[in-house]
Amino acid sequence: MDAVTRTRVFEPFFTTKEVGKGTGLGLATAYGIVKQAHGHIFIDSELGRRSTFKVYLPRVATGPIGEATPLRAESQGGSETILLVDDDDGVRRMTRELLWQSGYRVLEAADGEEALLLCAREPGAIDMLLTDAIMPVMSGGRYPIA
Structure with missing residues (x-):
């Protein structure tokens, strides 16, 4: 991708696809997820060649191995x-x-x-x-x- 595209690739709704073929939310969403996890995402790209995205996430300390604890209560469902x-x-x-x-x-x-x-x-x-x-x-x- 060219330099201009590289600078905008993570912007919400930015797309190089034709109208109706994409929303431009995929890479913006990926960027948001990586940033919320306190990580980094880098692009390696040259015009006319493939692009590579590298995602770096922080290491997480693990606790003792044992029975998993649910993060939230099970959904009771509904009838609506x-x-x-x-x-x-x-x-x-x-x-x-x-x-x-x-x-x-x-x-x-x-x-x-x-x-x-x-x-x-x-x-x-x-x-x-x-x-x-x-x-x-x-x-x-x-x-x-x-």
Whole structure:
């Protein structure tokens, strides 16, 4: 990658892909995760050649080996209705399965227009909207749902 791209590669929403092919959040997310872990990420790249990203994370002292202690209490699940909206079939399928296994009723839509149709046809309350933030046609932040 060129020098200008290297300086912007970790910026949220920066992408070199054509419109609709990428959000520019992948490397920004990776950067955020590494920084939250008090690590460093470096790029080695030359124009016309491959790029290498090196991630350095701090060493963590380990405690005694024994029975694992849960970090948080197990989820009790729920019975609420969740409207799940994601244009990625794989992500939507996995999320639906996790929510369903936790006891939730899941309505799913592949895009914003389909979600609005589901809302109009749903006789009961929708307790939560879980949506991808960036999708073609209508993004997650643009739902007129009260």
